[in-house]
Amino acid sequence: MSKPKVAFYWCASCGGCEEAVVDLAEQVLDVVGAVDIVFWPVALDFKVADVEALADGEIAASFINGAVRTSEQREIVELLRRKSKAVVAFGACAWLGGIPGLANLRTREEILAEVYRDLPSVADGAMPREEVEVPEGRLHLPRFDEDVRTLDQVIPVDYYLPGCPPPVALIAQAVTALVEGRLPEPGTVLAPDVALCSECPRRATKPEDLKLERFVRPQEIVADPETCLLAQGLLCLGPATRAGCGAPCVAANMPCTGCMGPTGRVRDQGAKALSAIASLIAPSDPEGVAKVAEQILDPVGTFYRYSLPASLLHRRVGTDGGRPAEPSEPVAAAGGGEPR
Amino acid sequence: MSEARTIVEAPRAATADRFEPRIVAFFCTWCTYTAADLAGISRLRYAPNVRVIRLMCSGRLDPQFVLAALREGADGVLIGGCHPGDCHYQEGNYNALRRVELLKRMLRDLGLEEERVRLEWISASEADRVQRVCNEMTERIRELGPLHLSVPGDGHRRAAVAREPEPVGGEVG
Ligand code: SF4
Numbered sequence: 001m002s003k004p005k006v007a008f009y010w011c012a013s014c015g016g017c018e019e020a021v022v023d024l025a026e027q028v029l030d031v032v033g034a035v036d037i038v039f040w041p042v043a044l045d046f047k048v049a050d051v052e053a054l055a056d057g058e059i060a061a062s063f064i065n066g067a068v069r070t071s072e073q074r075e076i077v078e079l080l081r082r083k084s085k086a087v088v089a090f091g092a093c094a095w096l097g098g099i100p101g102l103a104n105l106r107t108r109e110e111i112l113a114e115v116y117r118d119l120p121s122v123a124d125g126a127m128p129r130e131e132v133e134v135p136e137g138r139l140h141l142p143r144f145d146e147d148v149r150t151l152d153q154v155i156p157v158d159y160y161l162p163g164c165p166p167p168v169a170l171i172a173q174a175v176t177a178l179v180e181g182r183l184p185e186p187g188t189v190l191a192p193d194v195a196l197c198s199e200c201p202r203r204a205t206k207p208e209d210l211k212l213e214r215f216v217r218p219q220e221i222v223a224d225p226e227t228c229l230l231a232q233g234l235l236c237l238g239p240a241t242r243a244g245c246g247a248p249c250v251a252a253n254m255p256c257t258g259c260m261g262p263t264g265r266v267r268d269q270g271a272k273a274l275s276a277i278a279s280l281i282a283p284s285d286p287e288g289v290a291k292v293a294e295q296i297l298d299p300v301g302t303f304y305r306y307s308l309p310a311s312l313l314h315r316r317v318g319t320d321g322g323r324p325a326e327p328s329e330p331v332a333a334a335g336g337g338e339p340r
Numbered sequence: 341m342s343e344a345r346t347i348v349e350a351p352r353a354a355t356a357d358r359f360e361p362r363i364v365a366f367f368c369t370w371c372t373y374t375a376a377d378l379a380g381i382s383r384l385r386y387a388p389n390v391r392v393i394r395l396m397c398s399g400r401l402d403p404q405f406v407l408a409a410l411r412e413g414a415d416g417v418l419i420g421g422c423h424p425g426d427c428h429y430q431e432g433n434y435n436a437l438r439r440v441e442l443l444k445r446m447l448r449d450l451g452l453e454e455e456r457v458r459l460e461w462i463s464a465s466e467a468d469r470v471q472r473v474c475n476e477m478t479e480r481i482r483e484l485g486p487l488h489l490s491v492p493g494d495g496h497r498r499a500a501v502a503r504e505p506e507p508v509g510g511e512v513g
């Protein structure tokens with residue numbers, strides 16, 4: 001029996017997820033030895049044409065990390081979708097939009113103007129063009145889309161591996177399950193469906209009925225290493241974040257920022273986290289409540305740090321008349337995949 | 341999902357030159373909803389733009405409800421509960437206040453005008469206040485104009501939704 005084929009791809013991401021795959025390879029060589037990697041741009045020299053040459057559905061699983069922002073990313077993930085039995089959204093960016101998803105606070109035009117024209121370090125202010133003629137022929141750049149999208153806003157996704165990056169133990173479990181053909185129900189998030197507090201070593205010190213007069217930031221206090229961080233006034237999102245990471249941030253005295261995403265019944269991670277934190281505010285009069293609330297300087301960056309594109313509102317509204325355009329037609333449909 | 345969806349999807353009755361806003365209201369059953377009932381019994385007319393959803397208590401207001409209403413087509417969201425000290429469940433309205441305050445701060449950073457979300461304490465006897473608040477809010481949202489969101493379809497969430505049969509709207513009581 002031939003080994004199952006797997007592919008890895010990255011979209012709008014930082015490279016941390018790729019690092020997690022490398023860590024996995026070191027720790028569980030037998031698992032990796034049991035599969036045949038057919039595409040992995042970061043590490044192996046396969047071409048898009050190699051993937052195109054495969055039969056539809058021939059890849060057992062594609063692990064795709066990163067949010068989707070460009071025509072090239074759309075083109076490749078659509079190709080991988082066609083060629084794969086299962087697609088796994090790998091990491092917070094692919095599942096929820098991740099840190100790159102915070103770009104949805106700005107319009108495409110604002111971002112291009114800032115980066116290519118307004119920054120003090122920009123000299124000539126040339127805007128990138130999607131097509132340019134040079135003596136050798138015509139060159140193409142991928143299109144920079146209107147907004148950042150989650151993977152499942154672009155292609156159907158079978159499984160989600162949460163985390164920034166996903167914990168190696170969860171990746172190993174997922175790969176093993178795939179290799180052994182023990183596939184969970186499609187749509188499953190491959191992590192425990194409980195809140196982080198339930199596996200937090202500080203859990204015993206979390207008060208039943210906590211009320212806070214003041215929120216503090218990590219640099220403002222020396223946090224006690226054993227007491228629940230939330231009880232110390234730090235914005236720990238543990239109560240509204242999925243478990244499965246083993247709480248390494250909390251162990252390092254840093255509050256949870258929510259990278260493992262929401263639990264199963266939550267539709268909008270930021271709204272749910274906001275709800276959990278808001279109910280801890282001690283005052284009950286409007287001025288008192290406002291005083292405590294304003295200590296959360298950046299509510300979007302705090303509550304939607306990893307999930308703005310997946311949120312109910314998806315992006316900031318209004319900055320461009322409230323109507324960011326639909327992304328242009330996928331390039332693949334227009335016969336893409338040529339010059340690469 | 342049914343209730344919220346049908347309520348918000350009702351077509352905007354726009355006359356040629358006037359924008360008719362769609363406003364979703366979450367009223368607690370013990371005070372504001374009763375006041376709205378009383379307004380009806382007393383034949384007090386108020387803007388038909390407000391579609392009321394009854395909650396047991398304003399403390400049941402999950403901020404997801406507000407965002408879901410906006411996503412499904414509401415131009416504004418009104419929340420009504422008992423006056424401070426009068427909540428049937430003692431503290432529910434204080435939690436509503438805390439959530440709405442923080443939510444409004446976040447919505448401001450997401451580009452929404454402050455007045456699109458409004459919290460009011462209205463007791464069971466204040467039918468006239470229901471009338472005034474609904475009319476005021478309708479006028480204000482009319483001035484602001486429609487809310488245009490740009491959200492990608494939920495098409496590819498099929499699988500995930502099948503396993504989690506209760507999207508946020510389904511919890512709206
Ligand atoms: S709030 Fe944070 S520190 Fe406290 S128990 Fe939960 S995860 Fe641990």
Ligand code: FES
Nearest residue numbers: 368397421422428
């Ligand atoms: S019952 Fe009316 S606000 Fe709680």
